[in-house]
Amino acid sequence: MSFNTFGKIFRFTTWGESHGPAIGCVVDGCPPNITLSEKDIQIDMNRRRPGKSKFTSQRKEADKVEILSGVFQGKTTGTPISMIIYNKDARSRDYETIKNKFRPGHADYTYLTKYGIRDYRGGGRQSARETATRVAAGAIAKVTLNKLLGRKFKVIGGVIQLGPLGCNKSNWNEKEIRKNPFFCPDKKSVKLWEKYLLTMRKAGSSCGAMIELRASGVPAGLGAPIYSKLDSDLTSALMSINAVKGVNIGAGMNAAFLVGEENSDEIRSVGGKTKFKSNNAGGILGGISSGQEIIASFVVKPTSSILISRETIDTKGKNTKISVKGRHDPCVGIRAVPIGEAMMACVLLDHFLLNRAQCG
């Protein structure tokens, strides 16, 4: 029952439109006495913000986060943390020419049908610009989990497929993810991806992507049957990201192709510790974390705003054509990496707190 609020105990509420004066986020339920500064948040903001390479939108936004409440003398106080990000480079006139047409693949038609009114400038509330505020909330979740779990917690995401081009996941390298503009974990794929994406961009087209998220340092016991399962909440979180169309936990879709004895992860006791011989479960059994790495992946559809002309109708129901001229990403999936990480961190912190509530 919360249109713009996410979470159960660690909750955040986002607000703002793409071309309004600002966007923002109110984080509630954060534990007190966590050391937190705007710098902690800015690191992740910078990883998501547009205009950093020729492979993302040329909109220039510093995405500078200001904390307006909830932090006192450098520490969280347990009260709501309000954050604001001013919009600087909104070019609303780009949208004047298409304000009366529904962009295929976008939510223009459904918003207007539902609400009878819509802010068409830059997509208004439907714009992926909203995700900037999630990254801010996620940064707080990461810092908090790190403190609560004794500096062992980490979540990292990478693009494992760009359009039709996969990468070799056994080459997964976190340092590489931080280096290339695609968050690609496999150095060997970067060149080819670069070529492919430049071709796409030149053609005025776009492509989809698959992102994988890995969280380590997560204790067993987080999550709760039946309708607050860790995987169910995680999936919902990832599916709420703009343009996401599919979510896997562990082996995910691939589990359809496995037989029982391949799929279920055998368990061993090694030096007094529980170890699993594989991780098809993605670290979640019966909706509860098993102590293994939490692994999820999700697919982002190709950017709907493309230069290629498409058939559509206008707000009066007349048939027409449209091609979108504004600044866009040839593959929105790339910038979804820090957003996915943010959502995963928020879900994990939320379940850490929930588990503490019921099970002490």
Place this chain on the structure above:
Amino acid sequence: MSFNTFGKIFRFTTWGESHGPAIGCVVDGCPPNITLSEKDIQIDMNRRRPGKSKFTSQRKEADKVEILSGVFQGKTTGTPISMIIYNKDARSRDYETIKNKFRPGHADYTYLTKYGIRDYRGGGRQSARETATRVAAGAIAKVTLNKLLGRKFKVIGGVIQLGPLGCNKSNWNEKEIRKNPFFCPDKKSVKLWEKYLLTMRKAGSSCGAMIELRASGVPAGLGAPIYSKLDSDLTSALMSINAVKGVNIGAGMNAAFLVGEENSDEIRSVGGKTKFKSNNAGGILGGISSGQEIIASFVVKPTSSILISRETIDTKGKNTKISVKGRHDPCVGIRAVPIGEAMMACVLLDHFLLNRAQCG
């Protein structure tokens, strides 16, 4: 914040263990004055219940639903509808021999780690037996949507992939789904599937499956940004079903392989009505229904309880082996069809009511 409750306005709370005296469900928020009888519910219960063919568990449960409240003179009153199903054929002794071992792929280990106690009989609360109560709630949702949407609403599911064997979706036939024991929509696949599953069963193994759900008669405008998106809620609902590991909306995972001009569904005005030229979006744009068919699919992993011996540990942390003797389904995915339909119906009704709340 509701471990065993699903939904926002139309909500249901389930309870009960596999081998306890009964399982049940309390449906809250159902609109008043909907004609409802136990018969309406029993139809779907019978589609899910075990023991109907050699391809499902041999546990014999009539799964007879009794309504204990909320219905007066054949109509819903707007107050909670409590339903109870007594467990008849629980054989707890089957589980005595394995009560101290963690079954790989099951939630035995995570439940005990989380709660420090678990009802091991038949998997206790983690058993898929819980899903019987969801089907009961879903039946109420279907009846209610039918009434509210003028008898136009329908949701139907089918198994579109059994282990490695797909089927031809262009042969999708609802009548066929009702005929064969696999809920398979393509008559041509049935024979092969039958052979495959018998082999699996004989081998004491199991396989996964993919289910597709299609809902028609859903008006445009249901769903809500940002964290109550229709697809996000639907995905969460499907992922909460036991053994589900992946969820697609529309083109889903396949969207990664499409380019922008293939993926975004073009819009046309035909005879004054809005029509889309394709449905890669699965009928949902920006989290809001577009008036097209709502299409989702999900993957169920292979049954974890198999006759083949597997490595595991016991509750004292000692290495051991296990092979499960109880009655099980060689492919749990089959019986997931009516469960998926139920969850989709509940989500759609919930969003119908939510939309009525905010948008009148």
Place this chain on the structure above:
Amino acid sequence: MSFNTFGKIFRFTTWGESHGPAIGCVVDGCPPNITLSEKDIQIDMNRRRPGKSKFTSQRKEADKVEILSGVFQGKTTGTPISMIIYNKDARSRDYETIKNKFRPGHADYTYLTKYGIRDYRGGGRQSARETATRVAAGAIAKVTLNKLLGRKFKVIGGVIQLGPLGCNKSNWNEKEIRKNPFFCPDKKSVKLWEKYLLTMRKAGSSCGAMIELRASGVPAGLGAPIYSKLDSDLTSALMSINAVKGVNIGAGMNAAFLVGEENSDEIRSVGGKTKFKSNNAGGILGGISSGQEIIASFVVKPTSSILISRETIDTKGKNTKISVKGRHDPCVGIRAVPIGEAMMACVLLDHFLLNRAQCG
């Protein structure tokens, strides 16, 4: 967003009508490993049930609670605890004569206006019979708090005013509360109250009452600003009890008559412990418990079902008269004592768990 569910982490959902086959309650979020039996619950059920003295309704209900799930080998498992109480002594024919008339002071008119349908037998869902299931949930909360707080927790209620007759609160005696049929804490008032209530009963009239609740052993720090304040949640809980019209925390309404230096409770350090010199705050400051006794009181209006003829209308809008013949309590406030205790215990346990979530 929960019509028939109460609570945040420790939650219960109630269902059932006065003259249906049964009423019941599903408790969710209870911590695991709490020793619990039906006997623990029955103790409080017996304190609330009707037919025990000539001062309460003559309806004979054993109010025997059966636990259907969530308890395994005598301990809670962390999964939902479903409880059922069968209705035994429902005399629906008493209500046939008045089924088309709205009883003044009852919810007959508002239920029918809202839902367009109502179960008129014994008041259906609006009947105070629902409160039996709250007492069951409250008994679980008491047992759980006792375990979690080291056997120090106690909540006890007493009727401090019966109609116009108060009692001397400085004579508050818990043993006395358990002895007399009015839950009156002051032995000296019992005789007079008895006389007064017999007069009321003979006159076919009824009177109101004020109940005071006291909880001790509650640690400081429970509750949460701004919209989950302990007092706000407590007040809401008490106001949800049938026929309650006013709620006080600590000095309550009387605070209007005090000046600042009388009202604010001064603080002292005594032997290293924090002590307050008075308790006008009722143990709650800024919505958070202070470690003092939690004190709340509430007023129950006089029973609306009386023998005296009253003006009303029928369901067709025609003016008519009514006098109610069914079995009723001359003062429903009396039986509200264990209900109030139950609600207070549930709110306190819920906030104990919530505090554990955010503050560890």
Place this chain on the structure above:
Amino acid sequence: MSFNTFGKIFRFTTWGESHGPAIGCVVDGCPPNITLSEKDIQIDMNRRRPGKSKFTSQRKEADKVEILSGVFQGKTTGTPISMIIYNKDARSRDYETIKNKFRPGHADYTYLTKYGIRDYRGGGRQSARETATRVAAGAIAKVTLNKLLGRKFKVIGGVIQLGPLGCNKSNWNEKEIRKNPFFCPDKKSVKLWEKYLLTMRKAGSSCGAMIELRASGVPAGLGAPIYSKLDSDLTSALMSINAVKGVNIGAGMNAAFLVGEENSDEIRSVGGKTKFKSNNAGGILGGISSGQEIIASFVVKPTSSILISRETIDTKGKNTKISVKGRHDPCVGIRAVPIGEAMMACVLLDHFLLNRAQCG
């Protein structure tokens, strides 16, 4: 499960500290297409803001509200409405001298005990300054109800008791409420109240107050059994206001003194319309509105910050004394009038939307 969020469908989340850079509020779930401007909100803000007369705090705050999102071309869009109010006249140095002492009657002690950290400047988050943001949310609720209910809706509050001084409620005059600095509905009481409050102020003391709220134009059928009762939600809303210690619905506490035949409101059909002969129920029966005026009252305790020296302890647990020098209201109850109205408007709108959801 929402520390700083209020409401179910029409929800608002508040944030900010008394001496932080700003305070604010995010309103979610507001219906679309409601004409709304900052001016609509400012009207109520001005009624609450301090520094307007010698009877309230001398802190000078313009309390100018800026809308940052959710309104497009003068109309609500159905997306979150974010509002910000900058703090201008915070004098934090006033609080340096008392930062290590717990002010009796304030939440200093409980906040520090709970969170282990607190922003002591002006009371931080516990300050009644938070209520400014509620008034902003309430103004939106009023405007929206007015639109949805055809300009018939109105909610108005008045102070009906100032310390020990009551007023004659039969002289209730809305115009008078708007004229005098006490929101007193009875012209005849104003002079005496003025004298009394000046004496209080001079003595460095403070007094309590009782406020009554009346809402008209509310249709029958709003509210929902059992745990979303209109009165229960209303009570919770009012009790969440700083310093409130008691809440009445209709006859409230006085119902204890009435007998059944006085208390239950008789019903008549007059010209085809349902009329009640009295309104002891405060317009709510069984938690559902009856179509009568909704009447609630609440008591605000005397301001805890007074010039008179009080005993207390410091943060190290040492006994000490305190007298508070900052700017305060001799009777905080006065400024609670527009806050109470705001909360009532929010609850009523929320239930209007909820009823629309379930009952169409």
